[in-house]
Amino acid sequence: MSMLIMRPSRLDDFDDMMELAELSGPGFTSLPVDGGLIRKRLQASEKAFSGSPDAPQQGKFLLVMEDSDTGEVAGCCAVKAGIGMNRPFFNYRIITILQSSNVVDRRFSMDALVLTNEFMGYTEVGTLFLKKEFRGGPHRAGRLAAQSRYLLMAAAPDEFGEMVLAELRGVVNPNGISPFWEGVGRCFFDMDFQEADYQSGVTDGQFIMDLMPKYPIYVDLLPPEAREVIGRCHVEGIGAMKLLEWEGFRFERVVDIFDGGPQVSTQRKNIRTIRESRVVTFELGMPGERAKDALVSTDSLENFRTAWAKIDTRSDSVAVMDQAVFDALKIKPGHQGRIWTKE
Structure with missing residues (x-):
């Protein structure tokens, strides 16, 4: 796919x-x-x-x-x-400059680019x-x-x-x-x-x-x-x-x-x-009916990769996804990565 x-x-x-x-x-x-x-x-x-x-x-x-x-x-x-x-x-x-004169009873503001x-x-x-x-x-x-x-x-x-x-x-x-x-x-x-x-x-x-x-x-x-x-x-x-x-x-x-x-x-x-993402361990399996759409990434600078995937979060620290996602990310089961789930 x-x-x-x-x-x-x-x-x-x-x-x-x-x-x-x-x-x-x-x-x-x-x-x-x-x-x-x-x-x-x-x-x-x-x-x-x-x-x-x-x-x-x-x-x-x-x-x-x-x-x-x-x-x-x-x-x-x-x-x-x-x-x-x-x-x-x-x-x-863009700054706002305020100017006024009591002599002529005038007050105004004007925007300026600095x-x-x-x-x-x-x-x-x-x-x-x-x-x-x-x-x-x-x-x-x-x-x-x-x-x-x-x-x-x-x-x-x-x-x-x-x-x-x-x-x-x-x-x-x-x-x-x-x-x-x-x-x-x-x-x-x-x-x-x-x-x-x-x-x-x-x-x-x-x-x-x-x-x-x-x-x-x-x-x-x-x-x-x-x-x-x-x-x-x-x-x-x-x-x-x-x-x-x-x-x-x-x-x-x-x-x-x-x-x-x-x-x-x-x-x-x-x-x-960044606030809503978290680190998990990726495990191999077929996401079930309760699978969520998620962004998954390798969570490392070298060979960094990100994709959309269907995952099962069976605990806060484990995410299950199919072999196609592992192949796309070029990682193996047991790899630690990061997920952001679309609630």
Whole structure:
């Protein structure tokens, strides 16, 4: 029986990752159509999963979704263990400025955008992309990809930060035009959104520090088209936003500097999948009538794998599942792993 499996990326996933990058479309900044960058990401992921990242707590883990029967790569997601350490992680924080004058009896408040670099050491989850045929329906692929990232954190908590952040793609039209960029970024960078997006991926980000305004930008002075999309996510990211909110992530008035998309965050210990998952021993058997749908994972960094499965939890510490699941996870009966059950 065919199953969808989340597994660590490999160097030979290059062609599949390039295809996903092409399919992701404009504005999906974490999956650029750039062979050199894709190859570097695959190399960095291999180091991270082998327990030897370039720096402690800065592993860049890339997971791919694979059909267990056909080997087709259906999507991907990623976890960056520690952001803002080697290069700045810029964003805009929306602040409210209160002003008043007793002389003319006037009081008002106004929102402003302030450039910050305040998320040093946070873990970032992102790069969640699925081929269209795997979205929705019986696959439950979106949940599998999203929750696999948190099961990975639960498997090796010392590798990740205490705080977790997620960026959502902002509003970008089919032609690759970002209303936020046109109203803000272009004024300071004098380049198209796509070029700025590309430069942010291939450079150390110094150009952002050089060209970005050092003073607050008053939101009311921006064009209406730019104001309207601040903190809004791309239509294709609405499902991802709902999943993040379900996990416990919250929007704290921080947005992306390029497309104005929302950034959400939470404490790692408060993430729902992590809180509700538990370690069990997997035993071989046929789940009965009382079997539950569950996410099952290997609970170790190396050879990490996650899949949906039917399991019988005959005690708090034992889960029974059939041979197909063992084969998909590449483990044997008696292996210790982690489960999250869908109540």
